[in-house]
Amino acid sequence: MMAATQDDPMVGVGPGDIPDRLARVRRRIDDAARATGRDPRDVRLVAISKFQPLAAVQAAVAAGQSDFGENRAQELASKLEDAPDGVRWHFVGRLQRNKVKLVVGRVDLIHSVDRASLAETVSAQAVGHDIVQRVLVQVDVAGEERKGGCPPEQVPALLARIGDLAGVHAYGLMTIPPIDSDPAAMFERLRALRARLLPTFPQLTELSMGMSADLEVAVASGATIVRVGTAIFGARPRNR
Numbered sequence: 001m002m003a004a005t006q007d008d009p010m011v012g013v014g015p016g017d018i019p020d021r022l023a024r025v026r027r028r029i030d031d032a033a034r035a036t037g038r039d040p041r042d043v044r045l046v047a048i049s050k051f052q053p054l055a056a057v058q059a060a061v062a063a064g065q066s067d068f069g070e071n072r073a074q075e076l077a078s079k080l081e082d083a084p085d086g087v088r089w090h091f092v093g094r095l096q097r098n099k100v101k102l103v104v105g106r107v108d109l110i111h112s113v114d115r116a117s118l119a120e121t122v123s124a125q126a127v128g129h130d131i132v133q134r135v136l137v138q139v140d141v142a143g144e145e146r147k148g149g150c151p152p153e154q155v156p157a158l159l160a161r162i163g164d165l166a167g168v169h170a171y172g173l174m175t176i177p178p179i180d181s182d183p184a185a186m187f188e189r190l191r192a193l194r195a196r197l198l199p200t201f202p203q204l205t206e207l208s209m210g211m212s213a214d215l216e217v218a219v220a221s222g223a224t225i226v227r228v229g230t231a232i233f234g235a236r237p238r239n240r
C-alpha cells in the first residue's frame with residue numbers, strides 16, 4: 001500500500017499543518033499562472049472552510065490568508081460571531097431564499113446566484129440595509145441540475161434582470177464541473193461564455209472556477225478566483 005503523504009486528504013490536518021499546506025497551494029497557483037503568461041496576483045485564492053473549526057481559519061489567517069468561503073448560511077453566521085478581523089467571506093453554496101438574510105451584507109461575494117427570484121430576494125435584502133451586494137452568476141455548463149446553476153442560454157436574461165435591480169451587482173460567472181467530467185472542457189465553456197457576454201456586460205471581470213484537484217487547469221483557462229478546501233484543510237470531518 002502506498003504511504004500517505006501530507007497532501008493526502010485523508011491525513012489528519014491540525015492548525016500547525018495549515019501554513020505549509022497553504023504555501024504549497026499558493027505555489028501551485030503561482031506556477032500555473034506563470035506557465036500561461038499570467039500574473040499570479042490576478043488569481044484570488046478563496047480557502048473553503050466548510051465544516052472546519054474556527055482554529056483552522058485562525059491558523060490560515062495567521063499565515064496570510066484573507067478570503068474564506070462557506071456554503072451553508074447558518075455555519076457562516078456561526079463563524080462570523082468569533083471570526084478574526086480582516087477576513088473577507090464568500091458564500092459559495094446553493095442559497096435558499098429564506099437564508100438570504102443570513103448572507104447578504106455579511107460576505108464580500110455571493111458566488112451562487114442562479115435564478116431571477118434569488119437575485120430579487122438578494123436585492124430586497126440589500127436595499128433594506130442600504131448596501132450593494134456583489135454576486136456571481138453560477139452557470140450549469142454541464143447540464144447537471146442537482147448542483148444548481150443557470151443554463152448557459154439563460155445567463156444573458158438573468159444578467160439583464162440583475163442589472164435592473166437595486167442593491168445587487170453581478171461581477172462575473174462561477175461553475176462547478178461534475179466529478180466525472182473533463183474540467184478543462186467545462187472551464188473553457190465558462191471562459192467562452194464570458195467572452196461572448198463581455199460586449200454587453202463589460203462588468204463581468206471574475207471567473208470563479210477550480211478547486212483542489214483542478215486549480216491548475218482553471219488558472220490556465222482564465223480563472224480569477226479558485227476555491228480550495230481539501231488541499232489546505234484536509235478532509236472534512238466524517239461526522240458532518
